[in-house]
Amino acid sequence: MSSSLSTVVRNHLAALRMLLVFTVITGIAYPLLITGVAQAAFSGQANGSLVKQNGKVVGSSLLGQNFNLPKKNPNDANEVAKPDPKWFQPRPSAGGYDPLASGASNLGPNNADLIKTIKERKAAVAAFDGVPASKVPADAVTASGSGLDPDISTAYAYEQVARVAKNRGIDPSIVNKLVADNTHSRALGFLGEEYVNVVELNLALANVK
Amino acid sequence: MNDTLAGWLQVIALVGALALSYRPLGDYIAHILTTPKHLRAEKIVYKLGGVNGDADQKWSAYLRSVLAFSAVSVLFLYGFLRLQNHLLLSIGMPAVPSPLAFNTAVSFVTNTNWQAYSGEAAMGHLVQMAGLAVQNFVSAAVGIAVVAALIRGFTRNKTDRVGNFWVDLTRIVLRLMLPLAIVFAIVFVASGMIQNFHGVESISTIAGDHQSLTGGPVASQEVIKELGTNGGGFYNANSAHPFENPNAFTNWLEIYLLLVIGFSLPRTFGKMVGDHRQGYAIVAVMAIIWASSVAIITANELHSVSSQAGHLAGGMMEGKEQRFGIWASALFATSTTLTSTGAVNSFHDSFTPGGGGMTIFNMMLGEIAPGGTGSGLYGILILAIIAVFVAGLMVGRTPEYLGKKLGGREMKFASLYILTTPAIVLVGAGLAMALPGERASMLNSGPHGFSEVLYAFTSAGNNNGSAFAGISVNTDWYNTALGLAMAFGRFLPMVFVLALAGSLARQQPVPVTAGTLPTHRPQFVGLLTGVILIVVGLTYFPALALGPLAEGLS
Numbered sequence: 032m033s034s035s036l037s038t039v040v041r042n043h044l045a046a047l048r049m050l051l052v053f054t055v056i057t058g059i060a061y062p063l064l065i066t067g068v069a070q071a072a073f074s075g076q077a078n079g080s081l082v083k084q085n086g087k088v089v090g091s092s093l094l095g096q097n098f099n100l101p102k103k104n105p106n107d108a109n110e111v112a113k114p115d116p117k118w119f120q121p122r123p124s125a126g127g128y129d130p131l132a133s134g135a136s137n138l139g140p141n142n143a144d145l146i147k148t149i150k151e152r153k154a155a156v157a158a159f160d161g162v163p164a165s166k167v168p169a170d171a172v173t174a175s176g177s178g179l180d181p182d183i184s185t186a187y188a189y190e191q192v193a194r195v196a197k198n199r200g201i202d203p204s205i206v207n208k209l210v211a212d213n214t215h216s217r218a219l220g221f222l223g224e225e226y227v228n229v230v231e232l233n234l235a236l237a238n239v240k
Numbered sequence: 241m242n243d244t245l246a247g248w249l250q251v252i253a254l255v256g257a258l259a260l261s262y263r264p265l266g267d268y269i270a271h272i273l274t275t276p277k278h279l280r281a282e283k284i285v286y287k288l289g290g291v292n293g294d295a296d297q298k299w300s301a302y303l304r305s306v307l308a309f310s311a312v313s314v315l316f317l318y319g320f321l322r323l324q325n326h327l328l329l330s331i332g333m334p335a336v337p338s339p340l341a342f343n344t345a346v347s348f349v350t351n352t353n354w355q356a357y358s359g360e361a362a363m364g365h366l367v368q369m370a371g372l373a374v375q376n377f378v379s380a381a382v383g384i385a386v387v388a389a390l391i392r393g394f395t396r397n398k399t400d401r402v403g404n405f406w407v408d409l410t411r412i413v414l415r416l417m418l419p420l421a422i423v424f425a426i427v428f429v430a431s432g433m434i435q436n437f438h439g440v441e442s443i444s445t446i447a448g449d450h451q452s453l454t455g456g457p458v459a460s461q462e463v464i465k466e467l468g469t470n471g472g473g474f475y476n477a478n479s480a481h482p483f484e485n486p487n488a489f490t491n492w493l494e495i496y497l498l499l500v501i502g503f504s505l506p507r508t509f510g511k512m513v514g515d516h517r518q519g520y521a522i523v524a525v526m527a528i529i530w531a532s533s534v535a536i537i538t539a540n541e542l543h544s545v546s547s548q549a550g551h552l553a554g555g556m557m558e559g560k561e562q563r564f565g566i567w568a569s570a571l572f573a574t575s576t577t578l579t580s581t582g583a584v585n586s587f588h589d590s591f592t593p594g595g596g597g598m599t600i601f602n603m604m605l606g607e608i609a610p611g612g613t614g615s616g617l618y619g620i621l622i623l624a625i626i627a628v629f630v631a632g633l634m635v636g637r638t639p640e641y642l643g644k645k646l647g648g649r650e651m652k653f654a655s656l657y658i659l660t661t662p663a664i665v666l667v668g669a670g671l672a673m674a675l676p677g678e679r680a681s682m683l684n685s686g687p688h689g690f691s692e693v694l695y696a697f698t699s700a701g702n703n704n705g706s707a708f709a710g711i712s713v714n715t716d717w718y719n720t721a722l723g724l725a726m727a728f729g730r731f732l733p734m735v736f737v738l739a740l741a742g743s744l745a746r747q748q749p750v751p752v753t754a755g756t757l758p759t760h761r762p763q764f765v766g767l768l769t770g771v772i773l774i775v776v777g778l779t780y781f782p783a784l785a786l787g788p789l790a791e792g793l794s
Contacts, residue, residue, distance in 0.1 A: 077436055078438070099447065176587050230446070
């Protein structure tokens, strides 16, 4: 009995020692090695593809942002912020573009709340951009998976051009060109979808004098 | 290029890359599992670990090593999570509460990576990389080790030895997982993924708003999360999060990585049993199921089938990212639920009834097309044994597979294996639905709400880890129930597989005769595919009828 007990103990002790060895190799040495290479060779990407304005970091081109008018009362959590017509607007977000609350709505394909929300968004976007509701693309009225999607479809970007140009008092052709310049075609020509990065586009817009 | 052509090219490129990897990777894994030579690094590991690298274990000793390693891993990870606030790089995260720590520890050790927490709000950097990601490596290796023992059961004769767990584990980590992880982690960073040790930094945005930017060693964890079919995201949004999956190229590469070992292991099997055709037959069954599932999910999502929200919006983009679109999201959803990965780049809860229902059915198949690293292959080999047995019944002969007789003892282990997971899934989901408090965890109501509960137990019992994420599962009941489902769903099948390995290895091989069922021809591919669909379909049909089927037809 005592010999079988000591076998069990020996077995678990070996297991613990093996686990510690693998923790050092794959849990400490490996991520440190990758971080070292990443910081030395690809520091821009490794640190979050940060974008700057006048030398100050104003976000990451990978993470979407809100482009809203300031709230009347900034401390009122219940006040819904209104979109600022001077900026290109991103997709709806389940987490309000907060990187500390990434995620989706998780509402089902026939959920009554989702159907109601999509109807409301469609009407709001159509009125905001001055287009018929039937023209509003799907990405403009659906929340993304991450809640941080920085991208919109080209259709949604071009839909917003006239409104942005009018509210900034600049020629629509300039804004059109900015959209074209900030359109990303499919990766390698065939992977994923074409998109416009709203963070990059609005940053370019901010630099138009 | 139009959408349809681009979508097809994306799938074709993936199939091409996997086909090119099949022979070299499969042969290499076979070499790792059979060579008598130890590397110097491995000898050092054996010495530090205090194990004998030259001992050959009986199946029972092999099993005891697997269980001891896993039990110690759960305790170690549990302690790590409970104490993380006292350790370096905790970036201000508090200790993980007890039921959640238990659930998370079991989840990562069982290769499930079910996450009842939100990464950016609960986990510090050290516990992510030295706690959770370590299990991403070793739990994947444990799966391959167990299937290696099963294959040795077929290849060895009149012996009670099936290999050495510590040697298999060490070699798979050092010679397979680690080199691939290093290469692809660097590719990921070069393509835009983050890799740093920053905490949360507050910045002022372009429009003058405030935003909290997160950091972390993401790329190093992302690669093993896919390669080891683990699936636990660094962040709550998993592979939908732009820091975990910045563009459509990294997305495609993630899908490749989560499939490549599973699809190459049949080659390893064919090589080890000395007949490559056996490997081709198995991989053909996997490919048929995978391709059918890709077609079904993609078609449902593209045409918003039975989804009012999708028709109203003009496309199934709720829960999906613009840079991926529908094709790449459907491809990811299929691949992650047919392996034991459970990573997501889009949220299945918002899929069409047909698309979302298919992700549940994929997991119910037992994750065998191609399945988790190792666990997928032993899963489909058990089903192959059932298929041979069924064929044997039809002609009234004692069935045999690869020269080994499948007698009462072997069939008992195979049957127990097949029954374990459905019992866990159906009893678990039934209990949750019977308890009013647990039923209230559903986010959506009606059949879709039931699908959330069914998905949770299917995911846990099959060690997948993805979710219909609307359901609130961070409660003591769900953390405990799903934790037990993951543990039983992982280790009971392993007990039966290793017992079967021991039983097969003891046998004297029987010669092939004219009456032997050939297991490498299209006829067997068809038979095995049919057996898989019938065995699974009959088991789960009533539950599916109450969830996705009811929703799709109403």
